[in-house]
Amino acid sequence: MTRDKSSYFKEISGWKLDAKLEDNDRYFYLAPDVESLLRGERAYVIGRKGTGKTAIASFIKKKKDYCHFAISLTLKNFPFNQLYAFSDNRYTSPNEYITIWKYIVYVNLLYLMVDNEGVDAGLRAAVKKVMPCDPKAALSRKLNVWTSAAFNIGFSELSAGLDLSRTSESVDLNWVERTQVLEQVIFEKIDTSSYFILFDELDEDYKYQSIFGENKQYLDLISGLFKAVQDIKSISIERGVNVNPVIFLRDDIYDLIQDPDKTKWGDLAVDLKWNKSEMQSLIAHRLARAAGANAKKVFFGETWHEFFARESIKVGLGREKEISIYDWITKNTLLRPRDYIKYLQLCAKKAYEANYRLVRASTLTMQDITYSSYLRGELVDEIHSILPDIVNIFDLISKLGKAHFSVDDFSSAYQKAYESGEVKNKNPRYVLNILFFFSVIGNHFSDNKIVFRYMNREASLNLDCALVVHRGLYKSLQLF
Structure with missing residues (x-):
């Protein structure tokens, strides 16, 4: 280490709990599950609050690569009644919402394809001409436009050179028919770049529902999204292209969904459960980055003890047992990255203020009350x-x-x-x-x-x- 230790502690004390505010280029830990998402092998990310869903979504969205294109669709503060109105009456529950989700994916794919110079120039020009909305506008606002009768999507231009029926500008297609045509156009014209449409913060209409009760319409809507993604992934694999819609969902909501196809969804799912080895790798990565290291492979024990003393903490009623500093922190967490980040943030702040060279056992126990208040607040937010x-x-x-x-x-x-x-x-x-x-x-x-x-x-x-x-x-x- 070339800088004095206090500057590293200052850096760690400034870590962010909100992944949207974090320096992802510097701190994001590329776990094997994330790599499987980037390869298009997975499409559903299931996990509890604080386990890293938003961090992964943010990383995929911000990834810089000439053949990587991503857009994030948040449903926070979304008027769900607007979505419920778009059921496809050709299908019975819970399949009636598959079509509207596919339509949302396909229209957003058009926006991404416009930014890709590898896509057919005629199609890109047609999309620019007919797409009326700012791609960064709120989803609710865009959805109103896309599904309106006045939305002249220009199918005759988009489908130029394809043998498609009912693509004349004079034909008034409803949004269900548009979905069918867009599917044909996109999978004929798309290149082999990787496209990601990310669905995050899907729990807005669930927050007033009991985890032991059911809001059937909401669960049908979410189930429809899973089925739509499954269908699109199937077509993508068949066509040899990389269209990757990805769902980020809380595990308690996922557990409530009952569908005959749900067991098949496991083939595409990432279950965000962190074991000891994975958590230590993440922590070592973050500590090394705080110290300015850029090595791809870092080792936990070596990196950890650059910051934390080799001391034990006495536990038990008679204080007869001893555990390591790391194990003490772990006992206070719910095995979520956010909990460890908070504890390390508090310890680093104390070490920086007191000009310590290492975080000692006494430093940890002094942060117990502050950390405990944080955890209580997190649980109140999650349960209230x-x-x-x-x-x-x-x-x-x-x-x-x-x-x-x-x-x-x-x-x-x-x-x-x-x-x-x-x-x-x-x-x-x-x-x-x-x-x-x-x-x-x-x-x-x-x-x-x-x-x-x-x-x-x-x-x-x-x-x-x-x-x-x-x-x-x-x-x-x-x-x-």
Whole structure:
């Protein structure tokens, strides 16, 4: 290292939790799953908040390559009722939304093809002439234009040289018929460059729905998107081209979708679950980049100890056990990149302010309260649309005064809170299921085995066993 250590700590303390604000060129970790997306081998990215979905979408969108073209379609603040109106009555539920999603993909493909000099010049000129919207405009605004009767898409020009029916300018095609024609035009005219249409922030109309209840229309819409992408990928593979729509979706929504074809979707899915080796590789990559290194391969142990002391932290009731600094941080996380970034950010800030050469064990424990407050806030943001009383429920757990408790302990305290009007949902077991689903609590079995859903997505709450609060919440809930 050529600079003094404090400048590195200053750099780390400025890391961003919002992937859209991060310096992706410098910090993005190119995991094997991301490489499979870039090769077009995967099309669905499924993961919990904070696991890296937006970082991947941002990286793909900003990737610089002469044959790489990408556009991101966010549905944040999108009026979903507008989409629900575009069901294709030729199909029954849940397939009636496949066509509108394909239409959205194909129109956006036209925008990308305009920027590619390798595409037929006549087609590019025709697209420039007939496409009325700014490609960066909000999707809701563009959709209104694309599906209007006044949208003269110029099929006779777009399909020049192709043997297509009903492409005269005088023929009034509806958006369903336009989808069919666009599919033929695009797959005849497209080159072998890589095209990415990224669907992110799809949970806007889901946020008021319970994870244990169903909003059928919303789930049908999302299911239709998966089927549309599957169909487009199939055509692309058959034609030998690289059209790559990619869906980024929360795992709790994905788990709710019930479709006879869902098992097949696994062939195209990336499940964002981080194991120890992958997480350490990501952290080593970020620490090395903070220090200015550009090596493609870095090793965790060597890089980690450039910043963190080789010390242990005593844990357990009698403080008789010792664990490493890294393992201490891990016990406080939900195994999400965002959690590690936050903890390292806090430690680096303290080290920079105090002019430390290394982050010591004492530095970590001093950041416990701040980190715990962060994690509590993250979970409130994630859960509040499902449990509006989540802040009061956290306060209730705090009043219990212990990290380990029984279902009866919680139910008794919850009943009193319900009677006093502090919480609205009258079913404490429903609340416990929600808390378990988001890993606020786990099960503590008699053999001292602890199970949280973030460690095992297949796990379900066992109401006959003791409950334990996640370690990262102890300080913010005043559980000692």
